[in-house]
Each structure stands twice: as structure tokens, then as C-alpha cells.
Amino acid sequence: MGQKDKILIGLVDSGFGFAxxxxxxxxxxxxxxxxxxxxxxxxxxxxxxxxxxxxxxxEVIADQAPxxxxxxxxxxxxxxxxxxxxxxxxxxxxxxxxxxxxxxSLGLRNDRDVLRSACxxxxxxxxxxxxxxxxxxxxxxxxxxPGVLRMTGDARCENPQQLSxxxxxxxxxxxxxxxxxxxxGASAGCAQLTGHIGRYLSEGGAxxxxxxxxxxxxxxDYFGVxxxxxxxxxxxxxxxxxVG
Numbered sequence: 001m002g003q004k005d006k007i008l009i010g011l012v013d014s015g016f017g018f019a020x021x022x023x024x025x026x027x028x029x030x031x032x033x034x035x036x037x038x039x040x041x042x043x044x045x046x047x048x049x050x051x052x053x054x055x056x057x058x059e060v061i062a063d064q065a066p067x068x069x070x071x072x073x074x075x076x077x078x079x080x081x082x083x084x085x086x087x088x089x090x091x092x093x094x095x096x097x098x099x100x101x102x103x104x105s106l107g108l109r110n111d112r113d114v115l116r117s118a119c120x121x122x123x124x125x126x127x128x129x130x131x132x133x134x135x136x137x138x139x140x141x142x143x144x145x146p147g148v149l150r151m152t153g154d155a156r157c158e159n160p161q162q163l164s165x166x167x168x169x170x171x172x173x174x175x176x177x178x179x180x181x182x183x184x185g186a187s188a189g190c191a192q193l194t195g196h197i198g199r200y201l202s203e204g205g206a207x208x209x210x211x212x213x214x215x216x217x218x219x220x221d222y223f224g225v226x227x228x229x230x231x232x233x234x235x236x237x238x239x240x241x242x243v244g
Contacts (some may be wrong), residue, residue, distance in 0.1 A: 007068045008063035009061060009194065010094035010102040010127075012087060013054030013175065014076035015046050025062025025070060026055075031097050034074040035086045039135060046074045049144045052181035057105055057191040059115050060179045064195020067202040071097045083106060087142070088118035091129075100201055103194040104131040105187035107140030116145055125145045126179065126214055128197060132190035133171045135226065143171075147209060153189030156222045160192055165220035173216050 008030075015034070016026055028042035033047040047056045073090035075082045087106070088152030095100055102122060108115065116134065119142045122129055133150040145151040154164040154174025164174040176185050193216070200215050201207055 001094065007065065007101065008071060008099045009065065009068045009093075009196055010071045010097065010099035011054060011061065012073045012075055012090045012102065012104050012106070013057055013093070014051040014080070015049035015054050015074040016058050016070075016072050017055055018169045018199065021120060022156060025056070026168040028062065028068065029058075029072055030072045031071040032074065033072075033093055034077075035089045035093075035117050036077075037083050037086050039182065041085055041089045042156050046072060048075065049074075050078060051076060051080065053105075053183055053187070056179040056181040057182040058211075060188060060191040060197040061103060061198060064192060065198030065202055068198045070129060071099055079107075082106070082108075083114035084110075084141075088112075088114045091122050093117040095125050099127060100207060101128045101198055103191055104129065104142055105144060105190045107132055107134070107186070111141050111144070114143055119145045119148055123209075126198060126207065126234075128201075128207065128209060130190055130194045130197065132186035133153065134176070135166075135174070136170050139170075149173065149193070149209075149213070151190035151193045152186040153177065153184065154222065156225050156226055157192075158195070160195075161239055162221040163193060163196060163216065163219060164222035165217045166225060168225050172213070173220070174222075189203055216241065 034044040075086045082101040085091045131143035150171045152171040158177040175189035179188040
């Protein structure tokens with residue numbers, strides 16, 4: 001296939017814009033919308049990223065996919081906490097923007113119909129959905145929904161160009177675990193992998209889920225589960241949490 005320009009990537013997170021130091025990719029944000037919750041979903045203008053989480057991930061994805069453009073759905077403001085309804089509304093809005101790919105570097109502990117249905121609509125529209133999942137532990141949503149690519153961090157990946165093919169009960173692929181502003185683990189790994197997919201699509205790669213999965217596997221530097229033996233004082237960056 002020939003090269004495809006202007007792949008549009010959706011990012012559901014805390015917005016964009018570091019104070020005093022704008023992230024790579026901010027000039028390629030072509031649409032943005034905030035989703036607040038006040039006895040229902042309230043649409044609002046996007047405010048400056050107070051947490052730095054979304055800005056860090058935008059930079060990661062933009063570095064990996066230099067030809068992509070971005071649509072930003074802001075669901076976090078003062079802390080990394082949200083509701084399934086906000087995430088679902090953000091996904092639906094991104095589908096309306098005709099994104100090719102969505103990054104969800106977040107994980108909710110409980111399955112909710114509103115979130116499941118939004119993911120099903122996105123997948124039915126042909127959108128590739130990437131969500132972060134801890135490298136081990138209980139499933140989180142939306143990563144646990146069928147058709148969603150379960151992404152995590154993998155400490156074996158020593159730089160942003162490397163990735164791993166895991167295919168475990170917890171995650172499908174792993175990526176480099178570090179981003180700016182202290183963002184680590186599954187959140188960063190998911191964004192790295194979204195960026196890899198964005199570049200693949202920009203270069204004319206087939207946009208169906210099976211083709212994307214095969215391409216990621218063909219690019220993997222490592223296969224199988226990451227085996228680590230941490231010391232008593234070492235922290236596993238892939239332990240995950242409610243977000244990332």
C-alpha cells in the first residue's frame with residue numbers, strides 16, 4: 001500500500017500543554033474537548049494540563065508517529081480519577097472525529113455497560129483501541145474487553161524503539177516504560193505502542209486489527225513474559241494501578 005497521510009490519533013487523558021515547555025505534537029492537535037461529570041456528562045473547553053500525564057503521553061506518541069495528527073479528549077483535571085461515563089463519552093466523541101486509533105492509558109477496576117458499549121461502537125467503526133493493562137494482576141477495563149489491544153510496560157525494552165510481544169493472560173504487547181514528567185509503567189508503554197501503530201498506519205499499513213497485531217509481533221524485540229527477580233528495595237514499574 002502507498003503511504004497514508006494524516007492519520008488521526010485520539011488521546012483520552014488529562015489534556016495537553018506543559019507549563020513553559022510545550023510537548024512534541026502540540027502543534028498537531030486539531031480537535032479537543034473536555035468531559036466533566038456533574039450528575040451527567042458536561043462538555044467543556046479543555047483547560048491546561050494540570051497533571052502532565054496527557055502531555056507526556058502526547059509527546060511519546062507524537063515522537064513515534066511524526067506524521068500523525070491528534071484529537072484530545074480531556075477526562076482528568078486535578079487528579080487521575082474519572083468515571084466510566086466520562087471515558088465512554090470521550091470514546092464516542094473521538095469516533096465522531098473519525099480517529100483511526102485511540103490511546104487509553106488508564107484502567108478502571110470494574111466492568112460497566114456504558115464503557116463496554118462505547119468500546120464496541122469504536123471497534124465496529126474500525127477504530128484500533130489501545131488500553132493500558134498491568135503486566136500482572138486483576139484485569140482492568142477497557143483493556144479486558146474483546147478486541148481492545150492490551151498494552152503494558154516492559155522493562156526489557158531499553159529505548160522507545162523496542163517492543164515486546166507478550167500474549168499473556170494479562171497483556172498483548174509491552175513497550176518502553178518511561179515518559180516525561182514521571183509517567184512510567186503501563187501508561188507509558190501503552191502510549192509507546194500506540195505511537196508505533198500510528199507510524200505503521202501513516203506509512204500505509206493495513207488498518208484492521210489482525211494486520212496491526214501481526215505487524216506489532218513482527219517488530220518485537222522480545223517474546224513471552226518478562227521475568228524479573230527484583231530485590232527487596234526494587235519497585236516493578238509495570239505494577240500498574242487504577243490509571244496506567
